[in-house]
Amino acid sequence: MKTVKIVALLLALCLMATACSSASPAPSATSGANATPAPSQPGAADPTQAPGDEPVTFTIFGEDVIANRVEEDFKGAVSRVITADTGVTIKYMFGVGDVAQQITIMIADQSYPDFVFSRSNLSRFLEADAYIDMSPLIDEYGPNIKALYGDAYERMRDADGHIHYLGQDFVNQISEDPEDSFEIQHAVLKDQGYPEIRTLDQFKAAIKAYKEKYPEIDGQPTIGMTLTCGEGWRYFITLINPGLRALGNPDDGNFYVNPDTYEVTYAFAIPGIEEYYRWMNGMYNEGLLDPDAFTQTHDEYLAKISSGRVLALSDGHWEYVDGENILSSEGKYERTYARLPVTLSKDIKHPGYRPAAYTPTNGVGITKNCADPVRAVKFLDYLCLEKTQILSAWGIEGEHWEIKDGRRQWTAAEVEAAKLPGHDLETAIGMMTYPWPTIGGGEDSNGYKFNPLDDGTVQWADYNDEAKATLTAYGVNSWKELFPQADEFKPSEWGQAWNLWDVQPADSEFGILHNECNSLTAQYLPMLCTASPEEFDALWAEYQSRLKDVGVDELATVATKLLADNFYVHVAAE
Numbered sequence: 001m002k003t004v005k006i007v008a009l010l011l012a013l014c015l016m017a018t019a020c021s022s023a024s025p026a027p028s029a030t031s032g033a034n035a036t037p038a039p040s041q042p043g044a045a046d047p048t049q050a051p052g053d054e055p056v057t058f059t060i061f062g063e064d065v066i067a068n069r070v071e072e073d074f075k076g077a078v079s080r081v082i083t084a085d086t087g088v089t090i091k092y093m094f095g096v097g098d099v100a101q102q103i104t105i106m107i108a109d110q111s112y113p114d115f116v117f118s119r120s121n122l123s124r125f126l127e128a129d130a131y132i133d134m135s136p137l138i139d140e141y142g143p144n145i146k147a148l149y150g151d152a153y154e155r156m157r158d159a160d161g162h163i164h165y166l167g168q169d170f171v172n173q174i175s176e177d178p179e180d181s182f183e184i185q186h187a188v189l190k191d192q193g194y195p196e197i198r199t200l201d202q203f204k205a206a207i208k209a210y211k212e213k214y215p216e217i218d219g220q221p222t223i224g225m226t227l228t229c230g231e232g233w234r235y236f237i238t239l240i241n242p243g244l245r246a247l248g249n250p251d252d253g254n255f256y257v258n259p260d261t262y263e264v265t266y267a268f269a270i271p272g273i274e275e276y277y278r279w280m281n282g283m284y285n286e287g288l289l290d291p292d293a294f295t296q297t298h299d300e301y302l303a304k305i306s307s308g309r310v311l312a313l314s315d316g317h318w319e320y321v322d323g324e325n326i327l328s329s330e331g332k333y334e335r336t337y338a339r340l341p342v343t344l345s346k347d348i349k350h351p352g353y354r355p356a357a358y359t360p361t362n363g364v365g366i367t368k369n370c371a372d373p374v375r376a377v378k379f380l381d382y383l384c385l386e387k388t389q390i391l392s393a394w395g396i397e398g399e400h401w402e403i404k405d406g407r408r409q410w411t412a413a414e415v416e417a418a419k420l421p422g423h424d425l426e427t428a429i430g431m432m433t434y435p436w437p438t439i440g441g442g443e444d445s446n447g448y449k450f451n452p453l454d455d456g457t458v459q460w461a462d463y464n465d466e467a468k469a470t471l472t473a474y475g476v477n478s479w480k481e482l483f484p485q486a487d488e489f490k491p492s493e494w495g496q497a498w499n500l501w502d503v504q505p506a507d508s509e510f511g512i513l514h515n516e517c518n519s520l521t522a523q524y525l526p527m528l529c530t531a532s533p534e535e536f537d538a539l540w541a542e543y544q545s546r547l548k549d550v551g552v553d554e555l556a557t558v559a560t561k562l563l564a565d566n567f568y569v570h571v572a573a574e
Contacts, residue, residue, distance in 0.1 A: 055087045056375060059113035060364070061106070062435060063095040063121060069424075069431070076428025077399070078391055085388075088379050090432075112367035114376060117168065117435040122362045122503050131164040131365040137377040138163065144384035145377075148439055152358035159565075166380060167360025169499065170433075170440025170451075177479045178352040180245060182342035183313040183320070186466040187334040194473035200246060200279045203342045207288055207312050217309040217335075224288030225312040228301035228319065229526065235294075239525055240267070242314035243276035248348040250356065253498035254518060255559060259490050264497070264559040266517055266552050274540050275344055280529040281536050294526040308335035333466040339479040349484040359495030361503050361566070364435055383432060389439050389450055392432040400427060408448045500566055501559070510562060513555040520546055 071079060074089040083089050093113055095102065103121045106112060107128045118125055125131060135157070138145050146153050149171055156163050182203055188210045189195070197203050207224045215222055229235035241251055244267055249256055256265045267273060283289040290310075292300070298319075304310050305323030313320055317339070327335045341350030366376045382388055390408075394401045400414045410418075417423050424430070439450050460468070460477060476482055504510045524543040531539050 053087050053375070055083075055089070056372065057089045057091055058115060058370075058376060058379065059091045059093060060115035060117060061093045061095070061113050063099060063103075063118045065092060065094060065117065065435065067092070067094045067096075071425045071428050071431065074428075076426055076431060078395055078428040078431065081391060081396065082382075082388070082432065086379055086382050088375075110369070112369040114367060114370040115364050116367055117165075117362070117364045119362050119503050120505065122165075123505055123508075125365075126164060130367050132368055132370070132373055133162040133164065134166075134366055134373075134377060135161070135163040137373060138381075141374060141377045142381045142384075144381045145437065148384040148389070148437055149358075152360065155358055156360045156363075165360075165363035165365030166437045167358065168363040168435035168438075169359055169361075169496075170438050171358060172439060172441040177317070178339050178341075178483055179318065180241065180251070180316045180352055181339040181350070181479070181483075182242070183315065183337035183339055185311050185335055186338055186470050188311050189338060189470055189473070190334065190466070194470065197340050197342060198346050200276070200342060200344055203312065203340070204279070204283060204288065207283075208286065210311055211288065218307070220307060220309050223290045223304060223310045225283060225293075225314070226290035226296075226301060226304055226310050227293035227314070228296065228298045229294045230296045230300075231298055234298055234319075235522060235525075237319055238313070238315050239294075240521070241316075243267075243273060245351060246276045246279075246342070246344045246348070247272055248343060248351055250351040250354045250492055251496060251498055252492075252494075253501045254514075254521065255497060255501070257492070257494055257497055257563065259492065262494060262560070262563060263556075264563055265556050266547070266559075268517075268521055269544070269547060269552050269556070272344070274528075277525060277528045277540075278536055279344075281531065281533060284529050285533055289529070294530070308332050313337065328464065333464040336464065336466065338467070338470045339482075341483040349488060351489070352483050353480070353486045354489040354492060355486045356492040357495045359497075359499040361499040362435075364437070380437065384437050386444055388432075390444060392436075392438070393430065393451055395427050395429045400429065403448065494563055497563060500562060504562070510555070510558045513551045513558060516550040517547055517552050517555055520550060 070092050074083065074091070079089070100121060103118070103124060107124060107130065112130055116125055116130060134142075145166065149156070149167070152167070152171060156165070156167055158164065184197065184203065184206060188206055189197075191210055191213070192206055195202070195206060197206055211222045211224050227235075227238040229239055236254075240254060244251065244256075247270075249267070252267075254267045256267050256270045257263075258265070280289065284291075290296075290304070296304075302320070302323040305313070305320055306326035308327055320337075324336050327333070341352065343350050364380070366373050366380075370376050383392070394408060395414070398411070400411060401408055402411050403409075414427075441451055442449075444450055463471065471477060471479070474482060501510070501514065504514070506512075506515065520543065524539070524546075528536060528539055528543070
């Protein structure tokens, strides 16, 4: 359930200078989860504007592209370079108001722009035959498209071998520091001599001991742990995902995928999942969980974090980083957070670095209304060039970034300029990453990182002194070293299945069943966490019974078929 996370990654790219942070076929023998797509290299075709090509404006409908994050006239610094290279300018149409109705009218009128990017309404465009099959044109004009996606390219074909869109999910995304973990203040760890914290019970013990010793921080009551559950989807991030991680399961939305059989089960019907919420129940009843956790807004959540009095979190870094940045700006580094691989028991491996195959469940496609699909494919191919990928993510060399100390870095001038309102729109850095084809990680032909968020961007010098002290105490140089590594896992060959559930229509069989089960989950999990310990088992049994009543078993059957239909369409042919 990371619908917004992808957008957050885009925003992080756009705002990175300000800080200077889920349907594809089965993997074949050459397209497994460990396959690393090769970026385009020097010498590959460079389809820049050919002599005689006239300037052209391509239009794109972006279902969840945020209007105020795209420069209106395609005149940002990066965009001007793109236009100079290709003759192309881009004009956006945004999903606004009742997006489903907007799309209904578009389909009824056949009034498609040149490109369409859709998520939850993708199937409607496919059923309306709105997209062209790009594969023949890519064979002729798209060498850099194939190079960027690498082995993942074949995963974008449908059952008939067609490619209707290029996956928007970042290709080869690598994170140096774990994005999803359990977090605890450096002050807590330091006060207790940097104890071993691998299990939920150890995590709780550290929180409890510190809160009892220091009932107030800066004159305000100390909060053991808090969540952000008062604004729709956010409860997935701090209440649901941590429960799955505590059992060693990767983020497949509200589902568990059996890695051997590919059978799908609704996550809250799998054995043992209740133990995480029993632990949360204990946290609440012992006064260690914020009583506002299930009702507060995200702004209230960040305000508490930035006050320095919240000892622990169970969140994605992108969710709480704004609060942590305020602490850092005030020099309260001891109140920022260590990231730990906490699970229910020591024999369970935290899945933060479990590798997953590429999941192209949606992306940018060329519509049948495009007057020049060859030029459109050539433009997509240009975006996949190494130089364009660097331009899109970093901006212009010398103006926005430089090579210094062996790495690509923002210039000092850019760091200062980025503090000014609207500077991101002036540079257009990051504007052509989401939802366009983007290499998420890896190195360019000179050995420098493509992506400002990529592996290696965070180095020892980037950690504050409290983080360095914590890392040193645990005998490591990064948070990543504390976590089980990729080679310790069987890869998630289906990718990240939340991408698949995320794009299913609300009125489909899956959508209806999923909504029924999720509504019960949103109702019961806060009740389970705040009930008396004696009531927990009976309340859990009631929850399970009601899930059965609304069709949790039928949901599992439908989800299993969806996974097979969308991720393994090549199995029968191999």
